[in-house]
Amino acid sequence: MKIIRFMNTELTRVAPDTDFPTLLATHASTETRHTYVTDEAGKLLGVVANLDMMKKLVPSYLTAGLAASISDGAELIRKRFEECQHLTAADIMQHDLLLLNPEDTLIEADVRLQESRYNALPVVDAAGILVGDVGRKEILKHIAVEICGLPATV
Amino acid sequence: MFWVATCIFLVCYAAIVSEKIHKTKVALVGAALTLVLKVLTQDDAFHSVDLGVDWNVIFLLISMMIMVNIMSKTGVFQYIAIKAAKLGRGNPFSIMVIFAVITAVASAFLDNVTTVLLLAPVTLLIADELEIDPIPFLITEAMASNIGGTATLIGDPPNIMIASKAGLNFMDFIIHLTPVIIIIMIVWMLFWKIVFGKRLHVSEENKVRVMAMNEREMIKDPKLLMKSGIIMCLTICGFVIHGFLHFEPATIALAGAATLLLISGEDPHQVLVEVEWPTIFFFIGLFIIIGGTVKAGMISFMSQQMIALTAPTADNTLVLSMVMVWFSGFASAIVDNIPFVATMNPLLVEMAEKIFGGTGVNALQHAKMLPVWWALSLGACLGGNGTAIGASANVIIVGMAEKAGKPITFLRFMKYGIPVTMLTLAISSLYIYVRYYSFG
DSSP states (O other), X not given: OBGGGTOBOOOEEEOTTOBHHHHHHHHHHOOOSEEEEEOTTOXXXXXXXXXXXXXXXXXXXXXXXXXXXXSOOHHHHHHHHHHHTTOBHHHHSBOSXXXXXXXXXXXXHHHHHHHSSOSEEEEEOTTOBEEEEEEHHHHHHHXXXXXXXXXXXX | OHHHHHHHHHHHHHHHHHTSSOHHHHHHHHHHHHHHTTSSOHHHHHHOTTTSOOHHHHHHHHHHHHHHHHHHTTOHHHHHHHHHHHHTTTOHHHHHXXXXXXXXXXXXXXXXXXXXXXXXXXXXXXXXXXXXXXXXXXXXXXXXXXXXXXXXXXXXXXXXXXXXXXXXXXXXXXXXXXXXXXXXXXXXXXXXXXXXXXXXXXXXXXXXXXXXXXXGGGOSOHHHHHHHHHHHHHHHHHHHHHHHHTOOHHHHHHHHHHHHHXXXXXXXXXXXHTSOXXXXXXXXXXXXXXHHHHHHTHHHHHHHHHHHHHXXXXXXXXXXXXXXXXXXXXXXXXXXXXXXXXXXXXXHHHHHHHHHOSOTHHHHTOTXXXXXXXHHHHHHHXXXXXXXXXXXXXXXXXXXXXXXXXXXXXXXXXXXXXXXXXXXXXXXXXXXXIIIIIOO
């Protein structure tokens, strides 16, 4: 089973010079897990995950105990947001990516996702053009319906 | 064999200083070469008290790491830090002093890296809440951990190594080094008052935010806190009386670590995986390399040169002590103080035997030899404050600050580190002169 058959093609793409507030607003207003940073030709340059945005907005030194010790962290987050204003998508994106090919199989994508810490992996063609992504949800859905023969809705 | 051992020693030392290859790899390759080239036999390396691995140091380090790993899970250090910041009423200089004292006291009993790893996040949060630059606070804590660690036998690895080599006990360090460390802390904080007293200002609104912090949230496991607190206290009591009980410090630490591991309910895999094994194997490799140089006669040759340079006699070791404070201090600001002390230890043993005659405790703990050991300890531990790479705690603080978006440049660290190092080494020299040579 090739992943090209079930990969998600409705992706959120931004240019590398997208500013931090726009990037945050994009993450907040879309259901997608990742924002893909592409050039004008659609070539994948990097990925910004929800976690990458959260890490920028919350101090890295905080532990769960320390976070609980402060009465309201809103001021800390607001301060971080102000400090991040000058950042662009290119500054935040992850460059070291694990990529899938449209011809990869479902089981290959499944194992790659399990071995990685990502929720979804981008799918690029031979020219490096982003064509879709495959997440845990898509794989489970495909296994349930197409392989195990379970109903699509319960 | 002299030149083989000397070459292995010099090449390894250069590789460790260059930091191009991880120091543990260098030490283990050097140790393997020492054995393969038959500078030392395996029996020498593993079983000889004079030439081989100092298992007292190794097991003391491992045991203390186990205890600290378990204790750090309780959140007690962060609890104390927040409580202390509130005691300082949110006043930045008061907080700086209180945190320096807490760090110094904690570092006297725990390893320095753990202490700064536990306190730095609290410091960064409080600085954020007060809207002030955290860097002076972080550098102060790194330096306080190096200073505090000098006060006791278990506070810093060089002291553990010196104690084991010279046969000194926990109370020797308390009697001879703790007083000078208290003096250093007081003078340093007065100096810091001049430097920072008028520069740190925060609004009342920000002070209120610190006062509103809830330290109780930091205690994650009160039962574990109780158990580890009791075992830690008993272990420290054991250190205090280990001389009377005729136990080595490693025996006391191992008993404490084993008991805490047993009653804490912690998974031994998880606790042991957090032991700093690279540091432990660095020590093992280093002991074998240095053992090779002792057996081959290199250390004996160096001791003759040192005797010629400092002209110590059985009645007067003042020049040797002063050279030891300052030379160790400058060397430790540039290179890791562990290989430095590992080299100086057998050198001083050779010198003591030549100056005072005889072997063992009679020579090593001769009244005129003791100040030399204290000088080595003070120089090696306090010298680490000089630069950002002078001590492990400094490296950790610089790394944490960078991760938090507040990078500390090498020069900025030196701007604080060099004056403090000079001040503390000067106080140490004065203390040694007055206590051991003027009145001693």
